[in-house]
Amino acid sequence: MTRADQAFRSLHDEGLLLLANATDAGSARIVEARGGRAVATSSAALAWSWGYRDGNQLPLELLRTSVQAMARVLSVPLSVDIEGGYSDDPEEVATVVEAVLAAGAVGINLEDGHASPEIFCRKIAAARRVAEARGVDLFINARTDVYLKGLVAPEQRLAETLTRADFYSSAGADGLFAAGMVDSDEIGELCRSIELPVNLLYRPGLPEIDTLRELGVRRLSAGSAIAEFLYGAGADMAADFMATGRLSTQNLSACTYREMNELMPPV
Template identity: 50%
Template sequence: MRSIETSNDELFHHLHTDGLLMLANCWDGGSARVAAAAGATALATSSAAVAWAHGFADGSHLPVDLLLQAARGIGRVSGLPLSVDIEDGYGDDPAAVATLVRQLAEAGVVGINIEDGSGPVDLLCRKIAAARGAAEQAGVRLYLNVRTDVYLRGLAPAGERVAETIRRAALYREAGASGLFVPGLAQEDEIAAVAQAVALPLNVMALPTLPPPARLRELGVRRLSAGSAIGEAGWSQVQQAVREFLATGRVTPGALGYGAINALMVA
């Protein structure tokens, strides 16, 4: 068990209190090294990118042991605060969620994302409480970022989404949430309304229609996540390179060559 003074949990909480924490979501030790070298102040995984890196589809299909392997791999190469996306907790049993959180805490993880999806709100509340209890037993002040899919999945009519998001946020906060993640929230007036009404740091996901970071800060957003976008960009480049090779026997060099990439991996 790491003491509060020497661990990253307090630092990660502090990063949500002022300004805008920007998380370029990674998926393994290599992508974590790239993010850190680019100036990241903390790291967070993308559930989709982690799943894809292991040949699984996103949506809680990844075996838990591979999730833990990814977290440990990132922790091996970086001392930055790390948050791990556990989707819906990989099951409906709050006790199993608690076990997973304990294992992640032992691997040095100081934050998690957990989501409601189309599942019952009360079930997620029980999972949040179980995760909070497990973290406390492990001696970690876990940053429990709770994702609600009110916007992403259209769980309420367009005119009722702000109110439904605020309603769920209050329940999640009472259960033990540290922050609220609302992917799909993009309109300035709605962002401001949620940020002002919710007593939790607000996290939004990068979208083409989203205001720029400086404006997000003004609206009260405290965390901006890339989500799966960086992973999507990476896989798009891989597909393009493979197709080019199969068609021509050549691959157009990327911005980083072998030497630069290899140097990042031994930093």
């Protein structure tokens, strides 16, 4: 039987991997039951499920508990978004990676955010050391926030992303997550210019799936979009029930990322 880590890695060589990011064990099981070849967490959705804001605030023990619960019900590979590793200290990031691997993950998302590429490379290297020590062929998906968080001027974004892709690949990354990139010309240039499989984040305005395949994209993530709709639908149904005593599925709408994040109390 193929090991989960090897199976997850091979999925990036078999066309476009679609990841309907999960919130908890129940949603993870649903994704698998509906045909998901792998399950990935949304860091925001997972944090909200525990009442925390997205942004490196979720306590490690709660992260570990969530990963264990998901791994228990899954027979497909599990990848976990650990944000920026919850620290800029590579050794603390290593502790987080150790925890999620022990809980059953075989892939991670690790994001650079506003940290320097040099610091981020040290985080990647630390994650790789932990995985090798555990004998796990960990798939490290390096997310760069150049586009998503506007780290450089618009005319510099593609060049900066290409530069970071080289840095991160040399540090031990297995994939590049160019979150926020939506322009087809830039997507095509990125896919042609780097060896790492390219992951994109669902956004309105993103090219259609067949176009993404033609451009060479290897992974597409829903991110927190599914959770935003589900929480919004739950809010609408709860409000309607408290007002009328009836349950209605009419006129449901998604919450926004900002609405959900600001709803959670600050740490």
